[in-house]
Amino acid sequence: MGIRTVVTLSKLEQDTLPAQLSDEVYYFEHNDLARSFLDVSLIITIAQQYDADAIHPGYGFLSENAKLATACADKHLIFVGPSPDNLRLMGDKQEARKIAREARIPLTQSFEGDVDDLLKQADNLPYPVLIKAAMGGGGKGMTRCHNKQELNSSLETVARQAANYFGDGRIYVEHYIAAPRHIEVQVLADQHHHCIHLFERECSIQRRYQKIIEEAPAPGLSEDKRAELTHDAIRLCQTINYSNAGTIEFLLDENGHHYFLEMNTRIQVEHPVTEAITSIDLVEWQFRIANGEALTLQQSDVHRTGHAIEARLYAENPKDHFKPCPGNISLLKLAGDLPIRMEMGFNQPTTIHPQYDPMIAKFIAHGSSREKAIERLGVFLSKSSIHGIATNATYLLRILNEGDFLNQQINTHYCTDKHDILTHKPAADSMLIGMAYLIKRLYSGDKPNGIKGHWRLLPVIHFSLEETNYSIHYQTTRQGLMIEWDNQTMEVSSPHCKDHQIQFTHKNKSRLFHWMDDSKGTHLFHNGETWLVKSQDQLPPVSIKKTNDQQHNGNALNAPLPGQILKIHVTEGQPVKKGDLLLVLEAMKMENHLKAWKDGVIEKIHIEKGHQVKSNQLLITTN
Numbered sequence: 001m002g003i004r005t006v007v008t009l010s011k012l013e014q015d016t017l018p019a020q021l022s023d024e025v026y027y028f029e030h031n032d033l034a035r036s037f038l039d040v041s042l043i044i045t046i047a048q049q050y051d052a053d054a055i056h057p058g059y060g061f062l063s064e065n066a067k068l069a070t071a072c073a074d075k076h077l078i079f080v081g082p083s084p085d086n087l088r089l090m091g092d093k094q095e096a097r098k099i100a101r102e103a104r105i106p107l108t109q110s111f112e113g114d115v116d117d118l119l120k121q122a123d124n125l126p127y128p129v130l131i132k133a134a135m136g137g138g139g140k141g142m143t144r145c146h147n148k149q150e151l152n153s154s155l156e157t158v159a160r161q162a163a164n165y166f167g168d169g170r171i172y173v174e175h176y177i178a179a180p181r182h183i184e185v186q187v188l189a190d191q192h193h194h195c196i197h198l199f200e201r202e203c204s205i206q207r208r209y210q211k212i213i214e215e216a217p218a219p220g221l222s223e224d225k226r227a228e229l230t231h232d233a234i235r236l237c238q239t240i241n242y243s244n245a246g247t248i249e250f251l252l253d254e255n256g257h258h259y260f261l262e263m264n265t266r267i268q269v270e271h272p273v274t275e276a277i278t279s280i281d282l283v284e285w286q287f288r289i290a291n292g293e294a295l296t297l298q299q300s301d302v303h304r305t306g307h308a309i310e311a312r313l314y315a316e317n318p319k320d321h322f323k324p325c326p327g328n329i330s331l332l333k334l335a336g337d338l339p340i341r342m343e344m345g346f347n348q349p350t351t352i353h354p355q356y357d358p359m360i361a362k363f364i365a366h367g368s369s370r371e372k373a374i375e376r377l378g379v380f381l382s383k384s385s386i387h388g389i390a391t392n393a394t395y396l397l398r399i400l401n402e403g404d405f406l407n408q409q410i411n412t413h414y415c416t417d418k419h420d421i422l423t424h425k426p427a428a429d430s431m432l433i434g435m436a437y438l439i440k441r442l443y444s445g446d447k448p449n450g451i452k453g454h455w456r457l458l459p460v461i462h463f464s465l466e467e468t469n470y471s472i473h474y475q476t477t478r479q480g481l482m483i484e485w486d487n488q489t490m491e492v493s494s495p496h497c498k499d500h501q502i503q504f505t506h507k508n509k510s511r512l513f514h515w516m517d518d519s520k521g522t523h524l525f526h527n528g529e530t531w532l533v534k535s536q537d538q539l540p541p542v543s544i545k546k547t548n549d550q551q552h553n554g555n556a557l558n559a560p561l562p563g564q565i566l567k568i569h570v571t572e573g574q575p576v577k578k579g580d581l582l583l584v585l586e587a588m589k590m591e592n593h594l595k596a597w598k599d600g601v602i603e604k605i606h607i608e609k610g611h612q613v614k615s616n617q618l619l620i621t622t623n
Helices: 017-021 040-049 066-074 084-091 093-102 115-120 148-166 223-239 271-278 282-290 370-382 393-401 419-423 430-443 453-457
Strands: 006-010 024-028 110-112 129-133 142-145 171-175 181-189 195-207 210-216 244-252 258-264 307-314 331-333 341-344 359-367 385-387 460-465 468-476 480-485 488-498 501-506 509-518 521-526 529-535 556-558 563-568 581-587 590-595 600-605 618-622
Touching: 006 017, 006 040, 024 040, 040 066, 066 084, 084 093, 093 223, 093 258, 110 115, 115 148, 115 171, 129 148, 142 148, 148 171, 181 223, 181 258, 181 282, 195 223, 195 271, 210 271, 210 393, 223 244, 223 258, 244 282, 271 282, 271 307, 271 341, 271 359, 307 370, 307 393, 331 509, 359 370, 370 393, 385 509, 385 521, 393 419, 430 460, 430 468, 430 480, 430 488, 430 501, 430 509, 430 521, 430 529, 581 618
Parallel strands: 006 024
Antiparallel strands: 110 171, 129 142, 129 171, 181 195, 181 244, 195 210, 210 307, 244 258, 307 359, 331 385, 341 359, 460 468, 460 529, 468 480, 480 488, 488 501, 501 509, 509 521, 521 529, 556 618, 563 581, 581 590, 600 618
16 A cells, blocks of 8 residues: 555564565564553654654554554544444443343343452352453453352452453353354444445454355355345444444354344454455555545455455464463474465464464465365465474364365354364374385485485384384485385385475375474474474394394394395305305395304294395394
8 A cells, every 4th residue: 555664563573574574663662561552652652763654553562553543643643443432332241231232133132240249149140151341352361160169269360360361350250152153244434434345254263253264155045145144244333333344243042043242343353254255455545444435345245255255373382271382383394385364473383472362373264165264274274284293283174174164064163072183293204104114214304305324225114103112214216215014015206305395196186295303203294294203224224123022132133124035145054254144035126135143053943035124134043
């Protein structure tokens, strides 16, 4: 739009994309939020210092703060958002419910008052109930109570948290709907009393009351229900003379009845899915409306095309109660060849700091149908890898592949109900992982398309995967590699390893892995899963090694790989010298000459000429 920008950042964010892309950058002196992103007077001072015309608050921190909007008006700055009155009315959840009631919009039953008042009503509440902060948002300051005892023990805690989070300790209790869908309607309203909706979004996939996957439109929603929701959303906006972008959130119960939840008076994290299906730039319209322009769109101009889905990438560990996991990203590989909208603050390995929300990226896919959009996003996640910190990337991919999600059987308890399924790691495909590890060992290095160093002389590699030891025997061919795995011979074509990517073709199917080495071993990433592989090779290679059924005592020769005994050069009782040829083992069209490793006498020959032997099978013992 030709608008020059000054972005405010902490000094921790100097290597981020906003720092690179903005015309100018102001770095806060302090990393403390209260003295940086949450300091209204400081932000106004910075805007004046740069002779700014307007402030866009984004979708966090002060984005719904009436004090900031009022301060902008006082200093003749444009606040790119609704009016201070809109923010005050809808930012207070208790006040917002009163307005919705006056607008004849369905509401859940609620109970208000201070802690003592609510305790007096404890015997008559319709359990389960939710305790909510009057000024809360983003799922924070909410606690579910199943009985009077839980309510008694939680009220004061939630009130204290509300005061700490939002500077307002007021709370209220609301009837809890057991298994609702969470559906929201996007609106745009100008300062000339014109309001339109841009359809709805499905936001039911949540953990800890916070969204992680959003879709537009809501799957399986009837046109009649869509009309009811959008009609109520516009009526609420008209009741308060709302202007700018906004979102009205509803709960939809099992019987299809909807209830007003809250209004978000800002741009939403998930706004890209609406932009994808309508081709309308919501942020651009935020600026135009804030500048006094009238909407040029009529409701009849807004059309849906296809389906869009967004996944939020969090630095957190889903297995450990979604515990945030800041730290250093050491490997970042995103599938940039796919038509995916990526919204993130970095495009290279960086540090994720503990001072901020753990959401670090959003990925948005659009397709002609829900199935196409889900498939496109799933392929992107499966071909992308982040290493160094724990993220929910694998968790997101498992959701996209889960049956109930694909069949539209979702509600706000989906993540809780499916926790064990979504956090269970599938069994390793050891053969496929072994192929990738072999290619990494053979082809990584200075010359990515040729075998390196001593590996050229070694027909077998040994490794462990999840505490189990494996061996792969191999031979190079014109097309790539011929490998021996569990007495089966298989071909791997077009092997390639470069820039932490491993690619090869097996059974006419292209495979893609990413890899990263550290002190633990080699981490291999494939289809959203991570596998740790450790080398079990001893260099230089030797023919004598421990077997599964016998401890190695220096007196046994075991088969270094599966194959056929071509010739035996010794007999039982025969003395041999170190280096004497004992037998010839053919494997994968190669002759392996096995020699004596010390002076001694052949005590027992356990095989015959022509025998097929397995890897590690006992061949000869000496004394």
